[in-house]
Amino acid sequence: MPTPERFSYDVVVIGAGGAGLRAAIAVREAGKSVAVLSKSLFGKAHTVMAEGGIAASMANVNPNDGWKVHFCDTMRGGKFLNHYRMAELHAQEAPQRVWELESWGALFDRTKDGKISQRNFGGHEYPRLAHVGDRTGLEMIRTLQQRVVALQQQDKAEFGDYEARIKVFAECSASDIFMSGDGDSRTVSGVLAYWRPSGQFITFDTSAVVIATGGIGKSFKVTSNSWEYTGDGHALAMLAGGSLVNMEFVQFHPTGMVWPPSVKGILVTESVRGDGGVLTNSEGRRFMFDYIPEVFKDKYATTEEEADRWYTDPDNNKRPPELLPRDEVARAINAEVKAGRGSPHGGVFLDVSKRLPADVIKAKLPSMWHQFKELADVDITLEPMEVGPTCHYVMGGVEVDPDTEAVAGVNGVFCAGEAAGGLHGSNRLGGNSLSDLLVFGKRAGDAAADFVEGRTPGAAPEAEIDAAVERWLAPFDVPAGENPYTIQHDLQQVMNDLVGIIRTESEMEEALRQIDALKERARHIKVEGGREYNPGWHMAIDLQKQLIVSECIARSALTRQESRGGHTRDDFPGMDPEWRKVNLICRLDGDSVKVTRQALPLMHEELASLFDTGELSKYMTREELTALGREVAQA
Amino acid sequence: MSTSVTGIPQGTRAQLGVKTLRTDRWWLQPLVTFLALLAFVIYATWRAFENEYYFSEPLISPLYSPCLSTSCPEGATLFGWTPFGDWYLGGLAISPALFILIFPLGFRMTCYYYRKAYYRAFWQSPPACAVAEPHRKYTGETRFPLIIQNSHRYFFYMGLIFNVILTYDAIIAFRNAQGEWGHVSIGTLILVANATFLWLYSLSCHSCRNTFGGRLKHFSQHPVRYWMWSKISILNHSHMRYAWISLIIVAGTDFYVREVAAGAIPNLYLF
Amino acid sequence: MSYMAKFRLWRGDNGSGELTDYDVEVNEGEVVLDVLHRIQATQANDLAIRWNCKAGKCGSCSAEVNGRPRLMCLTRMNTFEEDEVVTVTPLRTFPVIRDLVTDVSFNYEKAREVPAFSPPEGLEPGDYRMQQVDVQRSQEFRKCIECFLCQNTCHAIRDHEENEKAFAGPRVLMRVAELDMHPLDTKDRREIAQDELGLGYCNITKCCTEVCPEHIQITDNALIPMKERVVDKKYDPITWLGSKIRTRSSSK
Ligand SMILES: Cc1cc2nc3c(=O)[nH]c(=O)nc-3n(C[C@H](O)[C@H](O)[C@H](O)COP(=O)(O)OP(=O)(O)OC[C@H]3O[C@@H](n4cnc5c(N)ncnc54)[C@H](O)[C@@H]3O)c2cc1C
Ligand code: SF4
């Protein structure tokens, strides 16, 4: 077996989405060399698909907005399970990160006075999402991509080589992270990856890795996520000795396409609702008015008249319940369909056609119009859409330090973006992901550059490289075995049916049994064909990671005996303040996953002062309230 | 830092061995364009050399206007202006059309739409999208002679002068054969339509769009030019349509005038 | 409402390959990419296809379907007759890696030759002010999902591999137009467009526009306006003189 080609970089960033690219830019701007790895082509990462916008309290549209309001919205949306420090940093730094994009060439939609326009979104008190029509993610990733190119042009001028300090390895998947040393000095020493086009392995000698691999949604059958979302970064972090936090919280976006079957799950952006679209059931009723939960009663309109007035006069009216946080809307749709009031193809109706003139729809929601026209033959300016919940985002993720994004317990590994956990608590607000990528991508990049200061890049251990390569190539050599596509398909079915939107103990126990069986089957995969651009082989590698992560989700979900945000237990329907104090941590123990409980740090008083006692007492225990210096009436 | 040697296998293009795999009737459009343009060229050439039947008070053929030779009938000249005198070649008088047609011809030859049309239909470069072209070499409009296409805007300016003249021709067609105003004939309507579509064709021109606003960086600081650019952009959307309609009307107008001048049909007056 | 369809896929690598036939089930509402995934999962595990979003947003799944450059995820099966053979081949202009996957690095290399956005010196992030009317032209071009169908279809390189050095292709020239129309960009890229990126190779025959899945008016709104701007700078003595006088008077 030939030894893999070798490279050496100060920092290796795994993932070329918003988080990865922002981290790489930070590393390069700090004068360090950086390699960026991506499973797909440059500029095609999931970030490209984001539609609605980037949340940042620039207060361009409503001057009352500010980071404190954004912070509160984020905490509320996450049902106070968020890591308060991350939510604080995120709210404070998001505006700066968005403005920075503009100085790199991004062209957001404008307000009358020439500033960045901001739109309404579920859970955000004020219009807060910077956007470009409904293709904001495209604008963001293209801007970052072009920023990378701009830096490469500077390097070309200085060193005569575009790739002197920042190089993108496109279609090059990381399969292993190597650690060297013992005890406290155990540090990253390298990364193994394979080129998808040629099937050849390469190694990177490095002493810092930033994981920015995005989410896990491909483990579910109905999903808005692509083949890339197999949770590689989550698994890599665990294998390196790190842990995942709160993996039970998976966001089911309320509005995915439900028909035709081949596009089931593809996202219908929330801006449809932000811009006036309403949800109705088969009886024509705007059913969301029936589902406003207690904690939000005073923040949402209770009549259609008031809800409709809000679009034009948001200061004096309450917002329509269609804009409740995603978990609420997804559960409501689920309940309507179960009650037999669904649309013909098992969703509900989402209608803008009766609410906005056709040309306004086409101007505000161009890619939605396009998407329904091309994929479903539906003209959304004339007919309602049929929508239903789809797996969309994972709130849980790699456990990191809030300030530096250093993966807990692993020297030299950092993590940002959807792959990291903490910021969103039990439920993410729309628009808070793109800002998350920028804020924490930059922080992770800065911290990685700091970390390598004065270090010589590590050297990946030969023996481990060879062992890993051999292991990944093994499925070529078995005479017969399992088809990777079938295993993935079965896993998706298990997760969808047994660990989906509504969960119960017995189903999840069954899921864990089935995942065990799938793990066993996955040991006997047979890969057909050769090594050059062989998706079957790539899937075989991804599956190993997918199975680990799926087990984490199922195990954490089984452990958390309450319903909160993106985790709904049929057998424990209420929110429990005792559980709010608990983070569930997944670690690898040999081949299997162990879940432990860990205390969630309590926010400090200054931040807590942003909420009134009434609101906090909906979420917190008496002891916590007392610790925050609040007077609580005897229950 | 080294570049990778193992990343992407060095490959060549897929060799399919056929010009195209398209299964639709991709050849139809270039064929129609070819035949239509060819028909016009043949007709216009014949008429330009015919040197006859281009004027019948008050109608003048657009192919002969302005008529600048001494041999032009009196009413056909522009205020009696005949700067070219009469030219002969081998005893034959050179048709007055030949002095002027170079301008409308140049305007259309360098027009961005017609360029597309004849590059595709005549030069087959390419015949249709994703259909291989027959040429071994291709340099586009980078060198002589095709680099001259960049002069299009000057032909556009000239075209505007012609439009004014042809509009004038249409206005004076609101007379009867005795020169009295206030009459409308079929010929009047045809000349008016001709002038109208020539204006639409010229105003929807890409050079026009650039001149009136396209070259600006900040529309917001030039509201009037932005307004003009927006309107021109709307017209520009239909530039191809105006190119064809105006072409057909020019030929039709000429044919009508010819038939009237030759006495084959009367120029019917509505009032 | 499913039926068996006949598919013919180009399979092979490094330029040598052949069209291979598959009989495969097709269900209501499917697109070509769904059918290829079915072939991949059941008949040819190693069939190489590139895709991500399956919703026409990422520009990964470009190929040629019955000879027409298309996104496979946006090519609905109901546009074909049930007995029609559907032939899918890789993009012709780029080297094949394997099966339907091509090496599109040409496009990334060319993109690197366009000088990046350069804002006015001293303008701080947060202080940018632009009017909607001033950004909307460039916004149209920024809808580009980099599927490279236009690059693939442009005959100037598709039929003339030798022009790959001199000509950057419509996507890249559109990027020049985008920056040239950006209200806060300070660089003049007109000469680079003509002399280094080969704008003159474009003979405005509009195939790029015809295949663009984002329906961007590449030729009418980017390439022709860019050609006109190049004329302003390089070939038109009047505008050239005008700009000289203007810069002289404004530098005073
Ligand atoms: C349809 C849709 C719409 C959305 N809309 C919004 C919105 O409006 N607002 C909002 O805030 N959020 C939105 N989101 C969520 C948001 O887009 C994602 O959470 C975010 O883009 C994730 O970014 P990331 O940088 O973490 O990862 P990604 O952008 O997904 O990038 C992951 C990168 O990691 C690479 N990678 C993965 N594994 C490996 C490996 N093993 N080796 C090498 N590389 C690897 C991938 O190739 C990719 O380049 C939306 C999501 C979807 C799916
Ligand atoms: S219009 Fe120009 S760039 Fe576009 S395909 Fe034709 S020649 Fe190529």
Ligand code: SF4
């Ligand atoms: S301009 Fe259109 S065809 Fe060309 S790469 Fe962009 S999206 Fe694709």
Ligand code: FES
């Ligand atoms: S006349 Fe056709 S573009 Fe000018």
Ligand code: FES
């Ligand atoms: S898969 Fe993204 S465009 Fe087709």
